[in-house]
Structure formats: C-alpha cells, structure tokens
Amino acid sequence: MARISAFTMDGIQMLTCRSCGEDTLHPERYNIGYNYCMDCGDFRAREERAGWCIAPIAHKQGATLVTNRNDLKGLNKYTGE
Numbered sequence: 001m002a003r004i005s006a007f008t009m010d011g012i013q014m015l016t017c018r019s020c021g022e023d024t025l026h027p028e029r030y031n032i033g034y035n036y037c038m039d040c041g042d043f044r045a046r047e048e049r050a051g052w053c054i055a056p057i058a059h060k061q062g063a064t065l066v067t068n069r070n071d072l073k074g075l076n077k078y079t080g081e
C-alpha cells in the first residue's frame with residue numbers, strides 16, 4: 001500500500017511515489033497498477049524506449065538510436081514491417 005500523504009491536488013489526495021519519494025502519485029494512477037508518479041513514469045518510459053528502439057539505420061555506424069518515427073517508417077520499407 002502506498003502511504004497516503006497530506007498533499008492534495010485539485011482536492012485529490014496524492015500518494016507517495018515509490019521511485020522518487022515525492023507525494024506526486026495520483027491515486028488513479030496507483031489504481032491502474034503504478035506505484036510511481038508521472039514524472040518517474042515518463043522517465044522510465046524514455047529508458048525503455050531507448051532500450052528497444054535500436055535499429056541498424058546506418059550500416060557504417062552500426063546500431064543507431066531511433067528517435068524519429070519517420071526513420072522507423074523508412075526502415076520498414078526494407079525490413080517489411
């Protein structure tokens with residue numbers, strides 16, 4: 001159980017984020033299975049994206065971190081989805 005803090009936002013009592021310890025975890029978010037706040041969630045999402053979004057765009061450079069969706073679309077032409 002997340003600790004219920006005294007901090008409220010728009011009348012909603014925020015819970016304590018397990019990741020950063022700030023009282024920024026929205027109860028709705030907790031209800032759908034998160035125990036960390038939006039900031040930490042975004043941070044993790046970025047980390048995960050960096051993990052799987054590695055594709056051999058430029059052969060000379062080896063694996064390239066893909067940050068542009070259009071790059072991925074272009075790649076699909078050659079890999080077939």
Ligand SMILES: [Zn+2]
Nearest residue numbers: 017020037040
């Ligand atoms: Zn957090």
